[in-house]
Amino acid sequence: MSASPQPDESAQAPLRPADLAHLLLAGGDLLPRQRARDQQADLAGMELKRRVLHQLIALDPEPENLDAALDQIIAEIGPPFGPTRGICLNVRYDWEAACSSPQFIAWLIDEAVREGQGQRRGKKRAPQSNQ
Numbered sequence: 001m002s003a004s005p006q007p008d009e010s011a012q013a014p015l016r017p018a019d020l021a022h023l024l025l026a027g028g029d030l031l032p033r034q035r036a037r038d039q040q041a042d043l044a045g046m047e048l049k050r051r052v053l054h055q056l057i058a059l060d061p062e063p064e065n066l067d068a069a070l071d072q073i074i075a076e077i078g079p080p081f082g083p084t085r086g087i088c089l090n091v092r093y094d095w096e097a098a099c100s101s102p103q104f105i106a107w108l109i110d111e112a113v114r115e116g117q118g119q120r121r122g123k124k125r126a127p128q129s130n131q
Contacts, residue, residue: 017069018060020098021053026112049087051077066095
């Protein structure tokens with residue numbers, strides 16, 4: 001995971017990586033959607049993402065140690081590495097969005113609250129930052 005550029009996260013991070021993992025778990029994005037096709041692969045991917053996020057919460061790394069924590073999670077989950085690496089990369093992208101866009105954090109919180117109130121309205125895209 002260390003190939004991605006690292007902004008000065010200690011100065012910019014509005015939350016910790018574990019906080020982001022909590023928001024991602026609470027947002028309802030990891031619930032199966034109604035589809036006419038077999039969802040076995042989708043369910044396996046969602047379970048793997050839950051596992052990655054729970055491990056990230058357990059590790060509770062400092063923002064500057066996120067990449068090392070994600071590398072540790074990939075190694076702990078073990079082969080095949082590709083799916084776990086892909087999920088960890090998405091978590092890293094979410095972290096970068098959270099560090100650069102207060103609107104993204106507000107959207108995650110809104111999704112978590114809406115999910116907690118049973119008001120799930122299908123998958124929505126996060127607001128785009130104007131950078």
